[in-house]
Amino acid sequence: MTKFMNQKNEIINKLRGSGLRPTKQRILIAKNLFDNNKTFHFTVETLNRKINKSGNEKISLATIYNTVEAFTNAGYLKEILTSKNKSYYDTNIKSHHHFYDEGSKELTDINYNQIKLSKVPIPPKGKKIKNLEVVIRIQK
């Protein structure tokens, strides 16, 4: 059993674990997102370009939207807060923070332990904290 088969099986199991049928399209998208050992930021647009480039079989834009949403709901992706009328996603789902460069509109990760909070407010009654994100806007 090759490394590639393991990889593919891992993906299939991951999808099954969330009740997502491991279709050809979802597996290909998952490969593009989770294969390498480094995490990254993307938009549907950049993901679409990456997938529908070169040799790959094509995947329709609607399916990419569907899948990214499904993966986000399943907790495989994190949506990044930046406003500006386009959704950014992060394959790094661990708690961490971001620099946002307003000039270049670029996001950079800030390692979790680079920021320390010494005081955090109590959430409103009946609600609990799901996550906490710091965005530091930077400029020249």
Added chain:
Amino acid sequence: MTKFMNQKNEIINKLRGSGLRPTKQRILIAKNLFDNNKTFHFTVETLNRKINKSGNEKISLATIYNTVEAFTNAGYLKEILTSKNKSYYDTNIKSHHHFYDEGSKELTDINYNQIKLSKVPIPPKGKKIKNLEVVIRIQK
């Protein structure tokens, strides 16, 4: 000189101070945003509804977009980070943070001194920190 005249003059001076001609439309929008002593969150859509309701003379949507952008550039408004393909603004321009309820999609202010950071990263070379925002996502 009535209280209302003072209010209007204040607005006019504020606008002039940023090189914005105090037009009828800008003054009316400013009244809607800065008149009361409490701050609030809004989108262009809600602001538009508020203004073009009832007795007021109407203001075109394009002008509302223009004006909100101008006010944001002038520092009278702050854009809020939430992604979700619609821009949220805050009339509270002081440094502060937000709870974001994913269920109701509602934003609540967190007072500045309710959050304390004991460690903040150094920005990338050649850049400086413009601002720092914490968003705490909450859920049931």
Added chain:
DNA sequence: CTACTTGCAAAAGGTTTGCAACCGG
């Protein structure tokens, strides 16, 4: 007067939707 603003409608850009064809289990 003149330059800045406004308003309208059209265009743009990103995302969602409806539905027939497809396919995984």
Added chain:
DNA sequence: CCGGTTGCAAACCTTTTGCAAGTAG
């Protein structure tokens, strides 16, 4: 086979743009 998925195009929604008409100084 059945119900979940895909692909396509059209629809949608928010935001931007071009340009003629209006107005503040």
